[in-house]
Amino acid sequence: MIIEINVNPVAFSIGPVNIAWYGIMVALAVVVLILWTVWAVKRGARLTMDDVLTAALVGIPSGVVFARLLHVIDYWDYYLRHPAQIIGGEGLSIYGAVLGAALGLWVYSRVKKTSFAYLADVLAPGIILSQAVGRVGCTLNGCCYGKISSTFLAIVYTNPYSHGPIGLPVHPTQVYEIIYNLAAFFVLFKLRGRLRPDGSLFLVYLSLYSFWRLMIDFIRDGQPFLFFPLHQAQVIALAILAVTVPLLALRTRWVKPAGAEKEPADPA
Numbered sequence: 649m650i651i652e653i654n655v656n657p658v659a660f661s662i663g664p665v666n667i668a669w670y671g672i673m674v675a676l677a678v679v680v681l682i683l684w685t686v687w688a689v690k691r692g693a694r695l696t697m698d699d700v701l702t703a704a705l706v707g708i709p710s711g712v713v714f715a716r717l718l719h720v721i722d723y724w725d726y727y728l729r730h731p732a733q734i735i736g737g738e739g740l741s742i743y744g745a746v747l748g749a750a751l752g753l754w755v756y757s758r759v760k761k762t763s764f765a766y767l768a769d770v771l772a773p774g775i776i777l778s779q780a781v782g783r784v785g786c787t788l789n790g791c792c793y794g795k796i797s798s799t800f801l802a803i804v805y806t807n808p809y810s811h812g813p814i815g816l817p818v819h820p821t822q823v824y825e826i827i828y829n830l831a832a833f834f835v836l837f838k839l840r841g842r843l844r845p846d847g848s849l850f851l852v853y854l855s856l857y858s859f860w861r862l863m864i865d866f867i868r869d870g871q872p873f874l875f876f877p878l879h880q881a882q883v884i885a886l887a888i889l890a891v892t893v894p895l896l897a898l899r900t901r902w903v904k905p906a907g908a909e910k911e912p913a914d915p916a
Contacts, residue, residue, distance in 0.1 A: 650817050654806045657789045673785025674740065677778035678708060684774030693770050703767065706756045707749035714748020715740040722872060722880045739791075742779060743861075743884050765847030772853040773836040779857070780829035787822040794819025795869045813870075821868050825860070832856045841903075848900040855892045858885035 658666045685693075685700050718741035720727050720734055727734050750768065757764035786792040790805045790812030803820045805812035812818065836853055843849050862885040865871070865878075874880045 650800070651803045651820075652806050653787070653790070653803055653810070653812075655788045656807050656809050657811060658809070668785075669788040670785040670791070673788070674782050677782040677785075678704075680781050681771070681774045681778040684777060685771060688770050688774070694766065695770060699762075699767070702756065703753060703771075706752045710752025711745040711749030712740070714751070715742070715744035717741075717748075718744030718880065722874075725872070741881075742782070743881055746775065746857075747884075763846060765845065765850070768850035769840075769843075769846055769848070772850045773833055773840065776829050776836060776853055776857065777833045780826045780833065783822045783826045783829065787820070787826070791870075792822050792825075793869060794821035794824075794867050818869065819867050821864055824864060828860050828864075829857075832860075844901050844903050845899065848896065851892045851896050851900070854888050855896065858888040858892070861885045862889070 655669065657668050657670065659669045659672055660667050682700065682704055685695070685703065686697070689695050689697065689700060716736070716739070719739040722741065723739065753767060754764045756762075757767065783792070790807075790810035793805075793812045795818060796813075797817055797819045799819075801820060802817035803823075804817050805814055808814065832853070835856070836849060839849055839852060843852070861881045865882045865885075868879070871879045871881075874883050878886075
């Protein structure tokens with residue numbers, strides 16, 4: 649059963665300004681990440697609400713700038729012909745958002761002498777959850793679509809303004825990623841407080857997502873190749889895995905979560 653998506657990428661307009669579903673879902677994804685961090689603080693994370701506010705003020709702008717930068721680099725041939733469109737928010741790279749925000753927070757942590765590794769661990773489950781929300785925007789927008797598919801899982805974009813291929817059945821790679829990200833969120837949620845040293849949970853997050861992007865991009869379409877047959881995201885994924893997997897293997901250890909009750913002794 650092929651599912652049709654007949655959604656205009658523009659949700660509504662305010663005068664000359666168009667508000668896109670993609671932008672709405674990206675904004676909601678940021679809200680989800682902030683709410684997750686607030687929840688973690690209320691559940692005992694060693695952060696203050698000032699830390700949460702500062703992380704948002706530093707991480708969001710740096711993430712957006714790098715997300716746009718990587719997108720422009722990826723589609724440089726197009727933007728070379730349309731330089732006026734370089735500054736904008738219609739195209740963003742998830743890797744750019746994550747790595748840009750991480751860089752901004754790392755620089756801030758160096759200045760304020762705080763632990764970036766601990767903060768990254770707190771944020772990790774919220775990041776993958778927010779990515780799942782953001783991919784809903786991609787699904788409605790029609791971007792990040794898959795290759796042509798004849799399977800029952802295929803979707804067809806029928807709205808003439810969609811960014812997807814009109815009338816062609818394609819793999820719903822955005823939906824695949826939503827499901828994967830939710831599963832990864834569950835894994836990271838269960839691993840909280842069980843890995844040492846600080847930063848290990850963030851490394852697990854990077855590894856899980858990088859492995860996914862390396863695999864799923866083989867059936868994604870509409871993207872330029874960086875090193876044939878690899879897209880930009882796959883090259884970044886390989887670089888991240890080359891760092892995170894050895895670090896996890898050599899440094900990470902399993903510990904009991906703080907406050908865990910000891911199992912009762914065997915009466916025998």
